Amino acid sequence: MSIKRILIANRGEIALRIHRAAHEMGIETVAVHSTADADAMHVRLADHAICIGPPPAADSYLNHAAIISAAEISGCDAIHPGYGFLSENEKFAEIVEAHEIKWIGPKPEHIRTMGDKVAAKKTAGALGLPLVPGSAGAVSDLDEAKAVSAEIGYPVLVKAASGGGGRGMKVVPEESQLESLMSQAKSEAKSAFGDDTVYIEKYLGNPRHIEFQVFGDGEGNAIHLGERDCSLQRRHQKVLEEAPSPVLSPEERDRMGEVCAQAMRDMAYRGAGTIEFLWENGEFYFIEMNTRLQVEHPVTEMITGLDLVREQIRIAAGKPLSLTQDEVTFTGHAIECRINAEDPFTFAPSPGKVTAYHPAGGMHVRVDSGLYAGYSIPPHYDSMIAKLIVYGRSRDKCIMRLRRALEEMVIEGVKHSIPLHQELIKQDDVLSGDYSIKWLEEWLKEREA
Structure with a gap:
């Protein structure tokens, strides 16, 4: 069983990310887009592009019929939903499979179970995951x-x-x-x-947000790829993520990772998933499972060397996991900064035309973005326009490289959150890794005072 042409049911940096992985596997891509995204980079680079509607997401990127029609017209044998939009919509996943198109994602029943927080909590408890x-x-x-x-x-x-x-x-x-x-x-x-x-x-008083990346083949085999620390948040939205977590020992990682992997084996889970926990005083408490690729997946790729999108596509094609748990290794440290088109401190959206763009570069620096000079950021969608991901052999070296990369990166014409990240990595608590999910909002309040 093989996949020859993938329809990418998404936009922005994640659509470009999927396109690149597919092309490296010799697979053709079809970009779907709203009229607002006609000039987007993923649309320009895909082998084929189909307009599926006007700017509102409900009429384009969430339009089941338009996306299925585009897949059939273009002869796609698989659909990758990315994250957001239809990535955790079990009804759409069922429709895709009913049309004999491969769904590059988990089984619809697992999306349904984990999408309902009450059902997810019951399932997690039955699978042996620790609960709040x-x-x-x-x-x-x-x-x-x-x-x-x-x-x-x-x-x-x-x-x-x-x-x-x-x-x-x-x-x-x-x-x-x-x-x-x-x-x-x-x-x-x-x-x-x-x-x-x-x-x-x-209600936990001062927890961290720690999540484990898991992968299953749908046949009862599953592995974990370690954890990510996503505690720097504002209004429950992640701002900066790192892997591994500054607070976990290798023994804790192995123990909790195996608990997560075993839960996925018991479910016969298929594809990529992330099990999210609150962590406080050495204890983990399950909060939810995301049955999709995460925005922050690149930090896991940096420390494991595994291409997560490639692995998703392989599993959807019916192939086994490309490595066993014993073959998973964790090396060095990675940090991702989410860069949004918004005021760095008031967080007011700032769509508009990008007049100049220069991504950071150099050894172990990665920028996932669809930006280019002259591109107009539309006001209709999420404000994230880029992800800056850096790697270092140690956390300290990673932070030094991140500081340099943030100084080097240029985005002109719109306000953006790079200045926020430059301030964050100067703070003693961030440098030491001593922060919780409340830290960022408290720091912002003190800064305004």
Whole structure:
């Protein structure tokens, strides 16, 4: 079984990333694009390009019929969804497979299970993953919520069962505020996701966000590729990621990685996945699983030497994992900076024309971006325009190389977040690796004061 032509159902840097991996494997690519992305770099470089609609994502990149039609018209035998958009839409995955097109992603039933946070938590517990103390499932009324919260102890976190990004999520410091904040969480969840189902977890005071990259072949074989530390966040959005985590020992990595890999073997999971945890005082607590490629996958590639997109394509083609767990090695340190078209400190979006562009270069410096001088960044989509990834033999050497690369990189014509990253890597807590998921927002508040 082989794949000869892939439709890339995405845009921006990830579409270009998929195109490059495919071409290195001798596979043709088809770019789909909205009218706003007609001049995008991945559209220019793909073997074929098809316009699938106007700028709004609902009419283009989320349009099931348009994408399937484009795949059939262009003779594609596989679809890669990248991340975001339709990458975790089990209905679309089912439609793709019903049209006898290979879905470069997990089995639809696994996307469905892990996309529902209540079902995901139950499944994770059954698979032996450590859980945050909380409700066994959805909380239906206030009395049940009070009973659960009293048992696990305040503060608690009320969370939407569907969706993410901080919406439908409320911290409840004491019982007197439970009714009001639970109502707000349900209202937000209904508005954002069309589902007001919520559940309750113990609120951890100062945790880190640590995630494990896993891969399965769908036949019961699975490996882990170590962890990434994604604790530098603003409003639940990751800003800088690194691998390995500054706080884990090799023994902790091996132990927790094997727990994750075994869970994937038991599921007969297929393709790439990321199991996300909160980590505090040496303990891991499962929060969710992303059944797709992650934005931050390049740091894992840097320290393992494995091309994750290539591996996704191989598995979708029915081939076995390209290496065993014993063959996975971790060398050095990697850091990724997400570069967004926005004010570096107010975070106000800044779409517009790029008048000058010079990516950083040199040994062990990678820039994933579709930017070029003269390109107009559209206002319709996510503001991320580039990822700067650097590698060093040690964390200190990696940070020194990152400092140099940030100084070298030029993006003119729009505001961007490079100045934020330059400030971050001057901070003692970041340099020492002593930070939590709350650190960045607290630092920004102090900076404004």
